[in-house]
Amino acid sequence: MALVARVRALLLPGSRLRGATLGRAANGGGAGARRALSHRVLVEADPAAGVAVVKFRNPPVNSLSLEMLTELGICLEKLENDKTVRGIVLTADRPGIFSAGLDLTEMCGRNPAHYAEFWKAVQELWLRLYQSNMALGAAINGTCPAGGCLLSLTCDYRILADNPKYTIGLNETQLGIFAPFWFKDTMVNTIGHRATERALQLGLLFTPAEALQVGLVDQVVPEDQVQSTALSVMSQWLAIPDHARQLTKTMMRKATVDQLLKHREADIQNFVSFISRDSIQKVLQVYLQKLRKKNH
Numbered sequence: 001m002a003l004v005a006r007v008r009a010l011l012l013p014g015s016r017l018r019g020a021t022l023g024r025a026a027n028g029g030g031a032g033a034r035r036a037l038s039h040r041v042l043v044e045a046d047p048a049a050g051v052a053v054v055k056f057r058n059p060p061v062n063s064l065s066l067e068m069l070t071e072l073g074i075c076l077e078k079l080e081n082d083k084t085v086r087g088i089v090l091t092a093d094r095p096g097i098f099s100a101g102l103d104l105t106e107m108c109g110r111n112p113a114h115y116a117e118f119w120k121a122v123q124e125l126w127l128r129l130y131q132s133n134m135a136l137g138a139a140i141n142g143t144c145p146a147g148g149c150l151l152s153l154t155c156d157y158r159i160l161a162d163n164p165k166y167t168i169g170l171n172e173t174q175l176g177i178f179a180p181f182w183f184k185d186t187m188v189n190t191i192g193h194r195a196t197e198r199a200l201q202l203g204l205l206f207t208p209a210e211a212l213q214v215g216l217v218d219q220v221v222p223e224d225q226v227q228s229t230a231l232s233v234m235s236q237w238l239a240i241p242d243h244a245r246q247l248t249k250t251m252m253r254k255a256t257v258d259q260l261l262k263h264r265e266a267d268i269q270n271f272v273s274f275i276s277r278d279s280i281q282k283v284l285q286v287y288l289q290k291l292r293k294k295n296h
């Protein structure tokens with residue numbers, strides 16, 4: 001289903017998103033902080049600063065389900081069309097888990113049409129973020145594996161909380177799956193080829209100190225300063241004239257974006273056939289069961 005159709009489905013009577021994500025700001029858009037509520041994404045915008053803080057609120061682990069991907073896509077589109085917003089900081093509504101990555105239940109026990117729809121939504125969100133004209137920062141206030149790490153890598157900079165419990169990385173191989181080429185390219189563009197090859201083959205999840213050392217994040221700060229640091233770094237990015245910053249960003253990212261645009265359909269087909277394999281379904285189910293067993 002295309003984004004428009006998914007949005008329509010979410011806006012059907014009874015949907016908790018209806019009249020929320022697309023609603024105007026609570027205080028009518030005047031100066032100062034304002035909040036636009038949706039079910040899974042919370043926006044706190046400061047038009048005077050030209051910045052919006054976008055908070056993930058998809059309990060228990062901020063996983064990127066189809067609905068979460070759709071709501072986030074709508075939210076970002078709305079902010080892109082808002083002339084008062086020049087920069088976005090992505091963070092989790094509650095500290096602890098930035099995002100547990102792609103929702104494994106979207107990749108287990110479903111049919112090929114569902115896998116294709118889900119993967120298309122993952123591609124769409126990546127394309128929207130990676131090509132965004134806005135300055136993007138990640139205030140990583142929790143653990144950040146796989147798809148969560150990918151989200152942060154689409155940003156222009158990353159600030160990570162100094163908590164050894166929080167790890168970040170593309171750990172797909174540890175699950176028995178692998179990061180597709182555009183996940184890999186996004187990481188290569190951040191930390192280089194050799195460090196990416198090692199990180200991806202081993203499915204490394206880096207501690208804050210390690211992530212800083214390898215260049216996966218730009219700063220590690222005390223947990224209670226993650227958002228304020230991300231906002232203060234944002235002011236440096238917004239001090240540059242938008243057109244100059246945007247042209248530079250496009251120039252740096254174009255080749256990577258073009259690769260996915262060129263191979264988008266094939267990438268969906270590859271994902272569907274890979275994820276539908278019995279052996280892959282089995283490893284994902286075992287992994288999910290292990291996660292669930294902890295709690296029961």
Ligand SMILES: CCCCCCCC/C=C/CC(=O)SCCNC(=O)CCNC(=O)[C@H](O)C(C)(C)COP(=O)(O)OP(=O)(O)OC[C@H]1O[C@@H](n2cnc3c(N)ncnc32)[C@H](O)[C@@H]1OP(=O)(O)O
Nearest residue numbers: 063100101102103104105146147177180270271291292295
């Ligand atoms: C051609 C291309 C082919 C490419 C093929 C594949 C490409 C696909 C790429 C995938 C990228 C991904 O993002 S896969 C997801 C990877 N994520 C993880 O490995 C993280 C898994 N989760 C955890 O490690 C932990 O949950 C946590 C550290 C994030 C949090 O720990 P905590 O103890 O606080 O919480 P629980 O573990 O008890 O979890 C609570 C609850 O949430 C469920 N859960 C956790 N993660 C996910 C998830 N990613 N998707 C769906 N559900 C998840 C967990 O099972 C618990 O459920 P119950 O409440 O039912 O027990």
